[in-house]
Amino acid sequence: YEMYAANPETGTLFKLVEDEGIGTYIMNSKDLNLASHIQEIIDSGCIDSLKIEGRTKAPYYAAITAKVYRRAIDDYYAGESDPERYQKELNTMQNRGFTDAYLINRPFEKHDTQNLDFSMMMGTHQVSGIVDESGEYFECKYKTFPNDTMELVFPEGSPIEAVDNEIGKIWEENGEWHISFKQLLAENGKVWDQVHSGNLNRFKLPASLPPFTFFRIPATEDMGTITKC
Template sequence: MIIPEIVAPAGNFTKLKIALAYGADAIYAGVNNFSLRSRTAKEFNYETFEEAVKYTHDKDKKIYVTLNGFHLSGQVEGLKRHILKLRDMKPDAFIIASVGAMKLASELAPEIPLHISTQANVLNYLDAQVYKNMGAKRIVIARELGLKDAKILKENCDIELEAFVHGSMCFAYSGRCLISSVQSGRMSNRGSCANDCRFNYELYAKNPENNTLFRLEEDENGTHIFNSKDLNLCSYIEKIMQENCISAFKIEGRTKSEYYVALTTRTYKMAVNDVLEGKFDSNKYEKEIYTLKNRGFTDGYLVSRPLEKIDTQNHYSSIEEGTHQVHAIVEDGEHFKCKGKIVLDTPYEILTPLGEKIESCDNEIGKIYKKQDKYFIEFKKLTTKNNKELTEIHSGNENKVKMPIKISAFSFLRKEVL
């Protein structure tokens, strides 16, 4: 059985470290406007990205660089310089959508493996064979491709396949959308999508004979007619792995939070491990996924045919609250930084990377204890790193606050929303 890589997103260095801590086998990230991650890559410049590549390799993990934008002729010279700079950093692959960019990368950096982006819309083995002949090692299959067709593709073309298993979906075919360009001048296929599909719209019907205009609405606020639900395949990981054709599970992550990166990476890694150990439990993964903010969930098209789907859109809201709220992140293991609100004598659940052990304790700062297979923390004192004492702390406060004992770096303190 193929053991799929968990490929996680990293919009900045902190998220990269979190993804690796929570079980990612590989990271995908970009530097600037030559990828579709340019909006989330603002914290990566060439210097910090080189450091990120080294950090990832020191962890014995992989990092794939996004070059999957569609470039204008005036950008080609800049793209050449960009590829050469990235080549010297020795990443594990370039993710590319344009055949011209693919040819350029092959000429300038022949030693860097090539992965074909989902933006290339690969749906069949004929296209896959062409890309393989051009030097591709892996194809990120079109989101519209079903699992049966993915297996046929794999049987007819010996190439690695990567599939999205979680994250935002686009109502347009494989993300080929122009709404953002038309409405705000931000070009989605060059990395600056404004997410106009998430807005609520008012719809009108016009009679051309008398110019009468009728407003159509689903409620008084209009409708989120373009808004796709989020992809969630955590319950199908065992089924997908049994087909033995997908080499990597990819998590979408543009503009997502640190907690999202940690939670999704952890959950899908857990699901893969459980399949291998014969203890797959979809309810366990679904409970974790529903702690995230989302737009409603759909299983997309990998496990069902498009014509069978009637639940892929959420016309009522562009975002729904998850079951849990993140209140803090424990960045260095010894101190936390507030993300919500922390008050005294209140239990907060501790989420740590997989396999990390938590010690129980009870001291003057607080106590950590186990309850129903989960660990919780309650603070008796809130003391900052410079020994200032607080009665409560809110998001926006940049002070680092002491933990009762040291726990795993990048742990989160969360609380169920009642």
């Protein structure tokens, strides 16, 4: 059988998809994404703040989402809005697919707000490390090898120092900051030839970085999809 839930007021049908031992996804909405509509939101004159979802999300999700909306708001007041840039950054994260829900369309006009699949889509990037609270060490969140190039993601306006020393290199290129390690020196003095996420050691940085700075790399097909619990 194919089962549907109907809205009697509009006649809209939602297909109920059920996986054996798992259940249905009738309430599984796509992720709300209004970053390209900041102008309409502010121009409405009735919005004082924007709520960023984050309580059950990973730190990277909360950081990137808040950073993008902060930038979109500031760009609006500077007359420099760039929706393509915002979407590119949001697409670095895992997501269920994006929707603008019913901001633009009325409910009965829109039928793509639900995600009837059961897997999270990988974003364009994978978090590979995070700087600890001291700003002197990082913890591996994926895998790190000497001479790997990783992009740095940190709060805008934070001071970053370009360096090139025996530990590694930090440099700016095309408006983005990057880091690469010549040696993976653990806090206990041991040098590792590679580090994976199960390694709980902290590793020395070439120079201090803002606490909780993320390292990220482009995602590859072999990273696959993430199955929802």
